[in-house]
Amino acid sequence: MAAPESGDGNNGAARMVTLISSDNTRFEVEAAAASLSQTLQLTILDGGGGGGDGIPLPNVDSATLSKVLEYCIKHAPAAANGGAPNATAVDRAELERFDNEFVNIDQSVLYSLIMAAHNLEIEGLQSLVAKKVADMIKGKSPMEIRRTLGFPDPTPEEQAEMNAHMLEYGWAYE
Amino acid sequence: MSLIPFCIYMKTFPDFIKGEIVWEILIRLPVASLAKFKSVSKAWHAIISDPIFVREHLQCSKQKQDRKAPSFIISPLVLLDPGPPMRFATNVRLYQWRLEEDMKSEAELIYGRHFRPGEFGPVCSMAHCDGLVLLPTNTKAYVFNPITKDAIALPASKRNKMQYHRPLPTGLGFDASTGKYKVARSFYRSRHYTAEVVKMGMEVFTINGEEGKWRETVVDPPFPILNSQTGTHVNGCLFFFIDKNNHQRPPQGLLRFSLKDETFGVTPLLPNIYP
Structure with missing residues (x-):
């Protein structure tokens, strides 16, 4: 109109x-x-x-x-x-x-x-x-984020990747 | 018993995981958190590594930075011997100092890296661009990201022909057309200084580029560049002092190198201004 x-x-x-x-x-x-x-x-x-x-x-x-x-x-x-x-x-x-x-x-x-x-x-x-x-x-850890968002628990492979990442970026987890 | 919270999450969160919304949240996180959250899931890793995300995140951080007190990165250069500046400590330390209102703040160590003694000799002053720090040395050039604690040693290049014990003219800047950071370094084509004009070339290394090596520019610098200097980055161009001793009719100005076109120009200076 x-x-x-x-x-x-x-x-x-x-x-x-x-x-x-x-x-x-x-x-x-x-x-x-x-x-x-x-x-x-x-x-x-x-x-x-x-x-x-x-x-x-x-x-x-x-x-x-x-x-x-x-x-x-x-x-x-x-x-x-x-x-x-x-x-x-x-x-x-x-x-x-x-x-x-x-x-x-x-x-x-x-x-x-x-x-x-x-x-x-x-x-x-x-x-x-x-x-x-x-x-x-x-301030949360990647694992806490996964839990909060209701992602399924990581497969052993994913867990290994997460651990490797944590080693490399250890400083970021402080 | 643990079933109850799980059900609540399943009810509340699936939609929340939608890509666009995750993007909106991640874009507001500090770089340090992003480095950590790459391991949350493949989807998050993909978002955080997406070049468009990286660019948008930088814009977002810059806006935030504008509202904060100015901050400086300070790096002490330690000369190991008295006399001409030939040997520097290979202990790289970057401190951040924020200009707070009360002026009481202290500089905080944000990055440290100890290189093997002799890894490099003389260095040039560092250059800074969007949080990246360039350290030109007489051997390799290094780029540090003090926030993510990443460091890269740029590969060696055999283009420089002159035996020279000090760093070559080098600069770091941002090419908005490709969204990439570039390091440009000038080198000598001739073996010696002679009465003739010194011939120089320019090579470019694109950080996180596909090539992974130095690439020569199509055109050479029209004038020789003063050695052992760090270029200054303004608006996508690097500016260098011209080596006036090695050119018969040097222009009154600064040599300008466009990181987008990889071409040269001269930006004039007022006649009574150095150099």
């Missing part, structure tokens, strides 16, 4: 969209916040998600979605400023504090978040969660 969407910021009332989680919970959020997701942005630009329709997200459960939206709502104003070149140091410090606290969560929630951020293509969140996981695993 050629008719321009007029409710976008000009008259003060922000446009709202509805997102529906895999377990059928409806979340109403500002379009600007939901648009942090590259995947949703296109649908929203096409005028979707408004009124009684809602956008179904079959891959994201309600607990994860509420967490994702918490991030989006917090980051939407800065994102609207085009990466916030004119944001004050205080604003940036506040976002940083929020981010640090945001990922201070249970591992299983973290892994659901990483999948959701990936599927919804929310760049900032993807990067934030990936950074957190990287910080969590960087």
Whole structure:
């Protein structure tokens, strides 16, 4: 339709969209916040998600979605400023504090978040969660990583390779 | 009893192992962790060794580095005899010093390698590029990666014809077109200095390249290069001082060697600037 969407910021009332989680919970959020997701942005630009329709997200459960939206709502104003070149140091410090606290969560929630951020293509969140996981695993041994990720136990050959590697890179295991 | 956590992992993690997401996480790890995690699985090894991953990881680390205090690599050169600088200790030590705000920080030893005495004699000053360190000596040139503790001795080459006891002009830089690091070393085609112009050539060694040996450039340097110097790397080019004693009409400038095209040029200097 050629008719321009007029409710976008000009008259003060922000446009709202509805997102529906895999377990059928409806979340109403500002379009600007939901648009942090590259995947949703296109649908929203096409005028979707408004009124009684809602956008179904079959891959994201309600607990994860509420967490994702918490991030989006917090980051939407800065994102609207085009990466916030004119944001004050205080604003940036506040976002940083929020981010640090945001990922201070249970591992299983973290892994659901990483999948959701990936599927919804929310760049900032993807990067934030990936950074957190990287910080969590960087001190672990390869064997611990395998266990954490549920890889099967190494075959004798693989074990021999791992031992040889450990000899060569012994310094890295300190 | 051990079945329960296993089930939880099976439920939570399979998707998480997806390549793209693993990539996103690994790209944010320090080099030391990556060296260790190569042995986690074949898939992880493949990602960590992928040249595209290596390049992206470097970009990522550079961005991180920009936000940190500047850091320096310091390497003491120990002269073993008084007099002309002929014999240096073969004990290579690299220290990292970070310029912290309180100025109290100490330099930390990040890499040490003890070469056999006599392995090399005179050395040139080291060069640095993206965490790699080049040590040109009168015998071989060495490249160190102090973070991964890797070191390579570049192979010998027989192209240099002049009997010469000091290091040849050498430089280290990055060729963005191939994503490879290159060491370029100039050599003498003539046996002696004469009244004639000294003829020099240039050879290139690509680090982790397919050749594994020095390769001569298609064109020679248009001017002789001042001996025993380490080239300076800026924006994909190496810069060398020109040997003015061995050319009748030397230009006022620095010799420039492009690591991408492997061609030469002269970058002019203001007339009152050395050299």
